[in-house]
Amino acid sequence: xxxxxxxxxxxxxxxxxxxxxxxxxxxxxxxxxxxxxxxxxxxxxxxxxxxxxxxxxxxxxxxxxxxxxxxxxxxxxxxxxxxxxxxxxxxxxxxxxxxxxxxxxxxxxxxxxxxxxxxxxxxxxxxxxxxxxxxxxxxxxxxxxxxxxxxxxxxxxxxxxxxxxxxxxxxxxxxxxxxxxxxxxxxxxxxxxxxxxxxxxxxxxxxxxxxxxxxxxxxxxxxxxxxxxxxxxxxxxxxxxxxxxxxxxxxxxxxxxxxxxxxxxxxxxxxxxxxxxxxxxxxxxxxxxxxxxxxxxxxxxxxxxxxxxxxxxxxxxxxxxxxxxxxxxxxxxxxxxxxxxxxxxxxxxxxxxxxxxxxxxxxxxxxxxxxxxxxxxxxxxxxxxxxxxxxxxxxxxxxx
Numbered sequence: 391x392x393x394x395x396x397x398x399x400x401x402x403x404x405x406x407x408x409x410x411x412x413x414x415x416x417x418x419x420x421x422x423x424x425x426x427x428x429x430x431x432x433x434x435x436x437x438x439x440x441x442x443x444x445x446x447x448x449x450x451x452x453x454x455x456x457x458x459x460x461x462x463x464x465x466x467x468x469x470x471x472x473x474x475x476x477x478x479x480x481x482x483x484x485x486x487x488x489x490x491x492x493x494x495x496x497x498x499x500x501x502x503x504x505x506x507x508x509x510x511x512x513x514x515x516x517x518x519x520x521x522x523x524x525x526x527x528x529x530x531x532x533x534x535x536x537x538x539x540x541x542x543x544x545x546x547x548x549x550x551x552x553x554x555x556x557x558x559x560x561x562x563x564x565x566x567x568x569x570x571x572x573x574x575x576x577x578x579x580x581x582x583x584x585x586x587x588x589x590x591x592x593x594x595x596x597x598x599x600x601x602x603x604x605x606x607x608x609x610x611x612x613x614x615x616x617x618x619x620x621x622x623x624x625x626x627x628x629x630x631x632x633x634x635x636x637x638x639x640x641x642x643x644x645x646x647x648x649x650x651x652x653x654x655x656x657x658x659x660x661x662x663x664x665x666x667x668x669x670x671x672x673x674x675x676x677x678x679x680x681x682x683x684x685x686x687x688x689x690x691x692x693x694x695x696x697x698x699x700x701x702x703x704x705x706x707x708x709x710x711x712x713x714x715x716x717x718x719x720x721x722x723x724x725x726x727x728x729x730x731x732x733x734x735x736x737x738x739x740x741x742x743x744x745x746x747x748x749x750x751x752x753x754x755x756x757x758x759x760x761x762x763x764x765x766x767x768x769x770x771x772x773x774x775x776x777x778x779x780x781x782x783x784x785x786x787x788x789x790x
Contacts, residue, residue, distance in 0.1 A: 424716060425652045425682035430494035434461065434505060437498035446497065449678040449710050451646055454617045457537060458499050458565040458593050461506040467536030467562040470511060471528045477521075481509035482543060488512075489543055492599040492625070493569040500595035503565040506539020510569075513554060517547035517573070524553040524581075524770050531562030534589040541567045546576035546604075553579040555770060559614075561587040570598035572606050574628065579607040581768060585780075586615035588645075593619045602628030602657070609768060610666075612639040612647045613780055619648040626653070626660035626689075635664045637679070638764040638777070640784050641707065643672025650680040653696070655689035664696035667764050669757060671784070673706035684716045685725060693723040700731040701760055703753075754785050 428446075431437065439459050440447040472478040482489040489510050495501035515521060527542070544554050556568070572578045584592060592615050600606045610620045624633045639647040653662045668677045679698040700709035713727035734756060742752035758781060765777050 425714070426654070426684045426716060428496045430496050431501060432495055432504055434459075434498050434501035437501060440498065446650065449680075450619060450648060451617055454591060454646075455499070455593060455619075457563045457591065458502060461502050461539060462537035465506050465537055465539045467532050468538035468540065468560075468564055469530045469532065471530075472511070472513060473526045473528070477513050477515060477525050479512040479514050482512050483509060488545055488571055489541065489569065491569075491571060493541075493567060493597045495567070496595070496623070499565050499593040500567055503539050503541055503567040503595070506565065507541030507567065510541035510543055512543045512545070514545045515547055515550040515552040515576070515578070518549045519547070519552075520550065521552040524555050527554065527556045529556060529558045531558070531560030531564070531586065531590055534561040534563070534587070536562050538562055538564045538566075540564065541569065543569045543571070544578070544580060545571045546573055546578040548573040549575040551577040553581070553770065555581040555583065555773065557583050557585065558590075558592065559585050561590040563591045564594070566592065566594040568594060568596040570596065570606065570608075572598065572600045572604040574602045574604055576601075576604045578605070579609075579769065581609040581611065581770065581773065582620060583773065584612040584615050584618045584620065586618065588614070588616055590615040591617050593617075594621070596620065596622040598622070598624045598633075599627050600624065600631040600633055603630040604628060605632040605634075607634045608636070609764075610637040610649050611777065612649075613777070615645070615647070617646045621650040621652075623652040624654070625656055626662060627656050629657045630659050631657055632661040633663075635662075636764050636767055637666030637668075638761060639666075639668040639677055640761070640781065641668065641670045641675040641677045642784070642787070643706075644674045645672075646676045646678070648678035650678075650682075651696070652682045653684070653694070655683070655685045655692045655694060658689060659691040660689055660694075662692075662694040662696075665764070666698045667761060668700045668709060669703060669761060669784070670700065670707035670709055671703040671787070675707040676709075678710045679712070681713045681727065682716075683714070683725070683727065685718060685722060687718045690719055690721040691723055692725065694725045695727065697728040698730075699760070701757065702731065702733050703757070757781070757785055
């Protein structure tokens, strides 16, 4: 590992990487079967180049991501603007706290983003401060052929309250890490909205630690981009911590939208709720959701649930949905998972049409009702209005 990539590293488990072609040093030869067993490295070379046969890459069009499998000498393809700017602190280099306090790359792209993001943006909410208006981070791609490697740290001080919205527009090839630290008693909402142009490529790892009596609400909203893969990883480390992870996607023809979600209940009396919803239309539209929940041996009194729902609107679209649950203690309040993918409910359509509503309008109302459930949880009125308008535009396309 080079000096530029050094950082505090936890002792590695003697397991193989979930990616069999990426053997981290001292790993065994048996493929990893669970998300919790993935080893980590800050060196992209330790992971190798995915082939598409690996467990954590087999649903991803890896040939379209090859530009993100190695660091770039030119990494200015995305501009960043933070409003209000008073919450943007001095950039963090390697070894500058709190960068790397929790984040550990678990695949080649997150390691590339760590190495290439030599100066990490640091957004910090002071302790005890309650910020009513959202903090907007505008990330604008400067061209489909341009690269960017990026690391962002969002830190909510003890007993603070804030909403941070990451908005991705334009086009670029972006390898991105987002490190989220929610200190004791803090309440933080993070929204990552992917509104890219059709030719953008975006792979991002969001890793968050939630401390004692703190809460994180995290949204992944993906409408634009050619290939978008945003993988949230949340550790409920402190007793009484909570996390609510919500996702919304709308995939069009030829578009790939993916999220691999991991929630680790580590502390006692933690609460987790995961709900991702997606709509798909057009030939080759593809969505992927993989949800992993680990309830650790000390996570007594845990209450956790994860679900994924997909609505397929046309022929030729495909949704892959894989929920997983690991429980290492019997002393919990509850744990469960669910997944469903289907077409329009004929009974719903019949009910609406029987009341004089046309079939086209009935389909529109069903889709809006299905997706607006997530939109209305955002708590950012301007963004809610834009997303509802975007859904209307998508529906016009499918009904044309």
